[in-house]
Structures are given as structure tokens and as C-alpha cells.
Amino acid sequence: MPHPDLDAGLMIETAYAKVNVALHVRARRDDGYHALESLFVFAEHGDRLTAVATDDGAIDLVIDGPFGSGLEAGPDNLVMKAARALQAYLGDQRGAAIRLTKILPVASGIGGGSADAAATLRLLARLWDVRIEAEELAGLALDLGSDVPACVASVTQMVTGRGERLRPHPVEGLDGMAMLLVNPGVGVSTAQVFNGWDRADRGPLDATSLKTLVAQGRNDLEAPAIAAAPVIAQLLGALEGHDGLVLARMSGSGATCFALFDSDAAMADAAMAVQAAHRDWWIMETRIRTA
Numbered sequence: 001m002p003h004p005d006l007d008a009g010l011m012i013e014t015a016y017a018k019v020n021v022a023l024h025v026r027a028r029r030d031d032g033y034h035a036l037e038s039l040f041v042f043a044e045h046g047d048r049l050t051a052v053a054t055d056d057g058a059i060d061l062v063i064d065g066p067f068g069s070g071l072e073a074g075p076d077n078l079v080m081k082a083a084r085a086l087q088a089y090l091g092d093q094r095g096a097a098i099r100l101t102k103i104l105p106v107a108s109g110i111g112g113g114s115a116d117a118a119a120t121l122r123l124l125a126r127l128w129d130v131r132i133e134a135e136e137l138a139g140l141a142l143d144l145g146s147d148v149p150a151c152v153a154s155v156t157q158m159v160t161g162r163g164e165r166l167r168p169h170p171v172e173g174l175d176g177m178a179m180l181l182v183n184p185g186v187g188v189s190t191a192q193v194f195n196g197w198d199r200a201d202r203g204p205l206d207a208t209s210l211k212t213l214v215a216q217g218r219n220d221l222e223a224p225a226i227a228a229a230p231v232i233a234q235l236l237g238a239l240e241g242h243d244g245l246v247l248a249r250m251s252g253s254g255a256t257c258f259a260l261f262d263s264d265a266a267m268a269d270a271a272m273a274v275q276a277a278h279r280d281w282w283i284m285e286t287r288i289r290t291a
């Protein structure tokens with residue numbers, strides 16, 4: 001028997017959480033953005049988006065899920081912005097009723113909003129049965145935010161420029177790796193954290209192997225993020241010292257930090273210990289998504 005959702009023409013997308021395994025800030029540009037070098041990976045989990053097509057041209061958005069109450073469904077929501085941008089690009093009035101189930105914390109460095117915007121573009125292109133040239137799609141995505149182009153494919157990528165120069169960059173050993181995401185419950189502003197960067201270029205990113213990413217990789221936004229939200233230092237400390245830990249670092253502009261483990265069992269043990277000591281922190285056990 002067909003699935004009732006599919007029967008009703010409902011389509012589903014996951015907005016995979018983004019993690020910056022390393023994030024080197026190299027320069028402040030004249031346009032106010034920063035030149036970055038970052039290895040992006042994506043989690044197997046994320047927000048959930050569903051949509052059905054409507055023929056009145058309207059875009060309707062409802063939001064639910066554990067972090068849904070912190071978010072307006074109005075024109076500033078990145079799902080709405082992405083849907084409107086696609087409508088404008090197509091120049092017609094196909095409509096959609098969209099549901100966003102917000103599972104990722106908001107303003108937390110794992111690109112929840114960016115992933116939602118990219119997933120909306122993928123979802124509506126499927127729903128409306130349109131093909132968009134890769135270059136056009138990349139342009140639409142960048143207008144929605146620096147992280148959105150990378151979130152379109154949601155595979156391991158080397159990202160440069162302000163976020164628009166993308167190169168698939170598989171790293172041996174990363175695919176499928178156990179990844180713990182932990183957020184201490186404070187939102188930080190990306191613009192504020194970039195503004196707090198001390199403008200010292202600490203050198204390029206060597207992403208040739210997991211070993212170099214661990215030994216030489218950095219997140220240059222950790223210091224300014226900790227200045228804005230000191231609990232991040234406590235969180236990084238809580239991720240250290242667990243059996244099987246390969247790397248613990250902050251993602252994006254924070255406050256979410258990630259920890260990579262050499263097995264699912266090691267991750268589960270660490271997750272239990274961290275949660276027991278910090279009942280109010282958000283924790284997600286996931287894996288690095290394989291392309």
C-alpha cells in the first residue's frame with residue numbers, strides 16, 4: 001500500500017546540520033565579509049521540511065519541533081526567503097504549504113537557518129518539478145547567506161571566499177565518523193563574533209588528512225565567541241578527556257561545539273557523561289554524512 005504522505009503529494013527533505021571541522025579566518029575584506037578557509041562536513045541529522053504544492057501562488061509556512069517556538073514564520077524566515085527567491089527566479093506563481101520541524105538550535109553555528117534555506121530550494125525544485133542550472137542555484141543560495149551554497153549539496157567540502165567557492169574534498173576516515181553536537185543554550189550573533197576577530201591571520205588550512213585537521217586545524221572564531229559567551233570554554237572543557245575522542249572544537253561562530261569519536265560506543269559514553277553533568281545542554285548523537 002502506498003505511504004499516505006506520498007499519496008497526498010507530500011515531499012520531505014532533511015536540512016542537514018553543518019559543522020566546520022576547521023575554520024581559518026584569513027582576512028577582513030573591503031565589503032565587510034571575511035575571507036575564510038573551512039572544511040565543511042554535514043551531519044546525518046537536521047531539521048525536517050515537508051511541503052505540498054498549492055495552485056494559488058501562496059507560500060504558507062508553519063513551524064513546529066523542539067526549537068520551533070523561538071522562530072517566526074514571517075518573511076524574514078530563511079525558508080520563506082528561499083521560497084520567494086525561487087518563485088521570483090522562476091517568474092511564476094506556483095505555491096506551496098511548507099512545514100518546518102525545527103530540531104537544531106537557532107543561531108548556534110551549525111547553520112540551521114542556512115541548511116533550511118538550502119533544503120527549501122531542493123524541496124521546492126522537486127515539488128514544482130523544475131531543473132535549475134547549478135550556477136543559477138549557487139547564485140540564489142549565496143544571496144540567502146554565506147553558508148547556503150555549501151548546504152545545497154551538503155557533502156564534505158573545502159569552502160573559501162566568503163563561502164561561495166566550493167570544492168568537494170573527501171578526507172579519508174571522516175565519512176560516517178561518530179559526531180557529537182553539544183549546545184549550551186546560548187545563541188550568539190555571527191556578525192558580532194566576526195567583529196570580535198583580532199584580525200591576526202594565523203595561516204592557511206591543511207585539510208589533506210584527518211591528522212592535519214586535528215593537529216593544525218583551528219577555529220579562529222573560538223576566542224571572540226568565548227568572549228561573547230564564556231560558557232563555550234566550559235563546554236570545550238567538558239568535551240575533552242573522553243575515551244575514543246579524536247577532536248573537539250567549536251563549529252562556525254558558535255556556540256555549538258562538536259566532538260569526533262573513533263566509535264559510536266565511545267560517543268554514547270561521552271554523551272551520557274556530558275548530559276549527566278549538564279542537564280540543560282542540548283546534545284545530538286549523529287555521524288558525518290557520506291556523499
Ligand SMILES: C[C@](O)(CO)[C@H](O)COP(=O)(O)OP(=O)(O)OC[C@H]1O[C@@H](n2ccc(N)nc2=O)[C@H](O)[C@@H]1O
Nearest residue numbers: 032033034114145146147148162163190191194252253
Ligand atoms: C561562520 C560561518 O557559519 C562559517 O561557516 C559562516 O561564515 C557564516 O555564514 P552565515 O551565517 O550564512 O552568514 P551570513 O548570513 O552571510 O552573514 C552574517 C554576518 O556574518 C559576517 N560574515 C559572514 C560570513 C563571512 N565570510 N564573513 C563575515 O564577516 C558578516 O558580518 C555578515 O553580516
Ligand SMILES: Nc1ncnc2c1ncn2[C@@H]1O[C@H](COP(=O)(O)OP(=O)(O)OP(=O)(O)O)[C@@H](O)[C@H]1O
Nearest residue numbers: 077078106107108109110111112113114116147252
Ligand atoms: N529557518 C530558520 N532557522 C534558524 N534561524 C533562522 C531561520 N530563519 C531565520 N533565521 C535567523 O537566522 C539567524 C541565524 O540562524 P542560524 O541557525 O542559521 O545560525 P547559525 O547556526 O549561527 O549559522 P552559522 O553556522 O551559519 O553561523 C538567527 O538569528 C535566526 O533568527
